[in-house]
Amino acid sequence: MTQCGESRKEATKPRNLLSTRKTTRLGTWNVRTMYEAVKALQVAREMEGYQLDILGLCETRWTNAEECQLASGETVLYSGHLEENSPHTEGVGILLSTHAKRALIGWKAEGPRLISDEFRSRKKDINLHVIQGYAPTNDKDQDVKETFYKMLQNTIEQVRRKDILILMGDFNAKVGSDNVGFEEIMGKHGLGVRNENGELFAEICATNGLMIGGTVFPHKQTHKSTWVSPDQQTENQIDHICVNKKFRKSMRDVRVYRGADVASDHHLLISTIQLKLKRRQGIVNNHRYRYNVEFLREPSSREEFNVAVKNRFQVLETLGEDSSVEETWEATKEGWTTGCQEVLGKRKREHKPWISATTLRKIEERKKKKDQVNRSKTRAAKAKAQEEYTKAIKEVKVSVRKDKRNYVDDLARGAEEAAGAGNMRGLYETTKKLAGRYKNAEVPEKDKE
Template sequence: MASHPTSETNRLRKSIKSLGSDGFTDNDLDTKWITISGSVRGTCGLCLSLGEDKSFLIPLARYKVDITALQEMRWKGCDIYSDKRRKADIYYSCAEEQGSYGVGIVVRGNLRKSVMAWIPVNERICVVRMKGTFYNTCIVCAYAPTNDADGMFKDTFHDQLDATLDQCPKHDAKVILGDFNAKIGRERYQGIKGTQSKHNTSTDNAERLINFAASRQLIVSSTCFPHKNIHKGTWRSPDKRTVNQIDHVLVDSRHASNILDVRSYRYAEDFSDHYPVIAKVRARISNAKRDKQKEERGCNIEAWRSVEVASAYASEVSRKLQSIQANLPIEEHWKQCAGALTSAATEVLGPKQRRPRKEWFDEQCRLALQKKHEARQRWNNAKKTRGAQSIYEEYRVARRLAVNLCRAKKRHFEDSEMRKVELLSGSSDTRKFYQHIKRQKEGYVPPTIFCNDASGNLLENVRPNVAHRSLPPLAPVEDLEEAAPPSAAEIKAAIRKLKRNKSPGSDGIHAELLKCAGDDT
């Protein structure tokens, strides 16, 4: 099994300066953990290539889950995907070539800034370290081989899992979430597992898991809480007749009392053949207060192409500049001038329009998916009744209609985009033409947050390496004579030479805003 190099990213959060109780709320005392795994089918699920829908984040918000462990993601590489709209970060560790396996951890809400480190071990194991009040917590996501796999393959997996726990700090709390493909029986193992398992006898994978837990002083918390059998099963067979308990939650014995409950939930979404296993954890995660920053969307620069809009913008800028005093210091004078330009651009040009993530997804698609979810819920409620088969047929029809509708909408949108590219090829706007070509060719590319050194090597400890990076010495500056201030004609000539469609500087003023301000300005 090929292993990814261990690395920490510059995504590590700022250290918490104060560990008092001022930065916490009552909700911080009850944190939820969840593990979802298994093969995926349908249009929205875990087995998606980067850039497609991340609809599996929707039920996480519905269950109010803070930290999620994902298995069998089948993505490519190891990176961090941030979904700002759903306020979730996905730390995934998959194979270099997209295919089988792959694990990941999703951190939602305010807990995102409590992540201290992330270690992608390989396509079956990854670790996220969270900052806490009295102790930190290492969350390990694991995906074990099946029970029919070769014994050496299983030994290699447990050796790697054991080595991963050795890398975790000694005084951190360890929580292991994952699909272990282990049916644990009701045999008595004092201090290692409970007797509330769904199965009577243990399989080979279960015995290996129990031996591993005993060697590391772990407790299988998923077998310690009494529940109905329907709340113990975590995986259902394709024929929907067999349900097994193969997903488990392990915690070190010192912090076993923090686990309040572990059970599986049956849900309406069908993106996995595994039921989500939710564990309620009583642990205080450090949650420092942070001031909310107002999002700056910028102004719609493309609107200046209209003659009427450009004229209105120039007159508005001239009106705002007339109210500025001329005898101010140079820094204060430029600050007020820049404020006049940006405020006039916001009022006249309007805010920058944001492209939706899925332009083809409309209200019709949303209603079709809602009908599919409602049919799925009715079928779940009517199981083991006489009318279950007819309700299941209604669900199949609703699911087929929703899938076909979304597929047709997406295909029609892609065809329209290609027609736009064809029309732009004969126009004079080559910039927009190449933008559409690049968008169709590359698709979605997640933002990378890794950091390389001067030689191109991936930095393991980002902050110390960047902070102590030595810069070449600057050449001495000779004494220069004070130059005369530029004339108005020189300033106008310099503004005319500015190139359009370029990113603004630190002041946020585009070149188009200066060009369209008018000669009188």
């Protein structure tokens, strides 16, 4: 698939991820699990909404190490347990946009807690390395922690000194606001008090000259805390994004965006990277939007849309016979577009065919509930909002399971009818849909030669 005005040769040409004129947005997020129906769709929608090129994922709970492409166009690289019949625990991954995928040089799976990627930049002799990590919690055994940080040190040592290194992920480390002894790798804008994991994380950053971005930029506490307890009383800064000190000025900002929602107790942490601190105004383009016409399948939405368009078209009666064709066309177009925006809304993302419009509405309602939790000022209001948000999470899961069950039942019924009618082609196509189409496993690390 190529973009408008883009040839096939240009569409397959490698791209550069970093430049001196454009900013690159990357983030890290503990999504709690990707081993759940429609979870990948929700994460991809949030990634597009926040215009991220790279999104690191923690606790994916996927097994094996593979590369696959989502139905929405993004590419996901993930690393988990490689043993047979291994549990669906831990796991890390990196979600790439179409542009970032074309800039990818290679990637390497380092186990269920580490994954590394290498990308091209605008400057030919400088590449971008991204390491996504998921460290053990503070209550784990010391041997487990030492094994993780030893593996992390080996991965960092493989990066050339002249390249840009981004280390990010959920390290379960509170580095705190006191930077005594670590003035070169952290600022005074951290959150809380440093714990044992924070000491280990600060030491490895000091050893490799990595600046902890979340402690450098001054923000409100709500834009620093990356994790919140289930009772909404405790907030900690345990997710981090770091950059090597040589390219410290290339990191323009690091902050938390609490509006992103995938039913996780962690918030989305985003960093903006640019090789030069030069502002450039974005180019305004007149985009052609598509609308959620799937909502018209519901009788209530269809009736609401008909009433909205009918009310808009009443304006045409006031134009009179002296109006020109251009005026009539502008009024007609405005009536249609306004009705579509108010009732249907703009379609943000391609989704699986079996997801109903009701489920999509429930996902949007769940996001609004989380926004109410973030905006609550009193403890009672936050508790009430959290209760409604938890209820919305359960409703989304129930609706997704119902849609998937209905979809599978319809496919099975179609396969049975095709077999009875002797339609072998239709039977095979339906069987493929039921079995699922999986991409063959690829070698995680590619040879640059």
